[in-house]
Amino acid sequence: MPHEANGRVIEFENVGLRYGLGPEVLQDVTFSLAAGSFHFLVGPSGAGKSSLLRLMYLALKPSRGLITLFGRDIATTPRRALPALRRRIGVVFQDFRLLSHLSAFDNVALPLRVGGNREDDVRKHVIELLSWVGLKDHVGARPPTLSGGQQQRVAIARAVIGRPRLLLADEPTGNIDDKMAFRLMHLFEELNKLGTTVVIATHNEALVERVGHGCLRLDRGRFAVDAGDQGVSDTRAARPAGGNRDRLYPSNAGDAA
Ligand SMILES: Nc1ncnc2c1ncn2[C@@H]1O[C@H](COP(=O)(O)OP(=O)(O)OP(=O)(O)O)[C@@H](O)[C@H]1O
Numbered sequence: 535m536p537h538e539a540n541g542r543v544i545e546f547e548n549v550g551l552r553y554g555l556g557p558e559v560l561q562d563v564t565f566s567l568a569a570g571s572f573h574f575l576v577g578p579s580g581a582g583k584s585s586l587l588r589l590m591y592l593a594l595k596p597s598r599g600l601i602t603l604f605g606r607d608i609a610t611t612p613r614r615a616l617p618a619l620r621r622r623i624g625v626v627f628q629d630f631r632l633l634s635h636l637s638a639f640d641n642v643a644l645p646l647r648v649g650g651n652r653e654d655d656v657r658k659h660v661i662e663l664l665s666w667v668g669l670k671d672h673v674g675a676r677p678p679t680l681s682g683g684q685q686q687r688v689a690i691a692r693a694v695i696g697r698p699r700l701l702l703a704d705e706p707t708g709n710i711d712d713k714m715a716f717r718l719m720h721l722f723e724e725l726n727k728l729g730t731t732v733v734i735a736t737h738n739e740a741l742v743e744r745v746g747h748g749c750l751r752l753d754r755g756r757f758a759v760d761a762g763d764q765g766v767s768d769t770r771a772a773r774p775a776g777g778n779r780d781r782l783y784p785s786n787a788g789d790a791a
């Protein structure tokens with residue numbers, strides 16, 4: 535498996551997307567993201583944020599243009615090699631997509647179990663992370679019995695637990711109060727300090743302002759990058775992986791309310 539070329543995790547070149555015979559919902563999108571960078575993806579409803587993320591996690595193919603993921607041109611990558619690329623990406627879906635017949639615990643444990651981790655390690659990490667997101671008392675609950683905000687936190691925990699190379703989150707704080715939203719932003723920032731490239735689609739401009747970081751902007755399928763965004767389309771070296779810290783979240787963090 536090749537690593538990112540030139541420290542770029544993902545590159546888009548003149549990418550266009552249409553659904554079926556409809557109009558182009560993304561037009562001439564060109565950017566590349568530096569390994570270890572952190573970006574918000576903003577734009578009004580219908581601007582194409584979810585569509586852009588779907589291209590990034592290979593759920594859709596572009597109608598035109600070139601996408602390079604982890605140094606591989608996805609158009610010429612054999613189909614059988616795509617699942618391995620896909621496993622390096624953590625996704626928080628706008629509609630969660632939890633498995634409703636499994637407990638919160640088993641949903642979050644899934645990526646670790648697929649990765650062949652020992653069951654006692656799985657147990658320790660899953661409980662610790664679910665506690666961090668305030669769901670210690672709900673580890674055995676199935677998603678249909680949880681509130682929207684609780685399901686969203688399970689979805690976030692599942693996406694980050696395997697420490698993906700690239701984390702894509704689609705409105706991850708849409709159902710969550712501000713206090714919990716900032717707590718979850720902290721979780722994404724910790725993951726980023728460990729080397730993960732992060733892209734968070736959101737409507738919440740207040741959150742973007744308060745947390746900082748660069749902005750990718752979409753407006754009716756047109757793409758732009760804020761002048762202040764350092765990690766995009768330049769050759770900035772990957773951020774060092776947080777010194778000696780290798781923990782995703784502080785263990786003494788206790789439970790969130
Ligand atoms: N499966 C689909 N089939 C056809 N058109 C679609 C499909 N999904 C999205 N679109 C269209 O693509 C455009 C962009 O939609 P998208 O969901 O990417 O926007 P968004 O920025 O994520 O919006 P929101 O903030 O409401 O989540 C819209 O015009 C939408 O109608």
Ligand SMILES: [Mg+2]
Nearest residue numbers: 583584628704
């Ligand atoms: Mg969307």
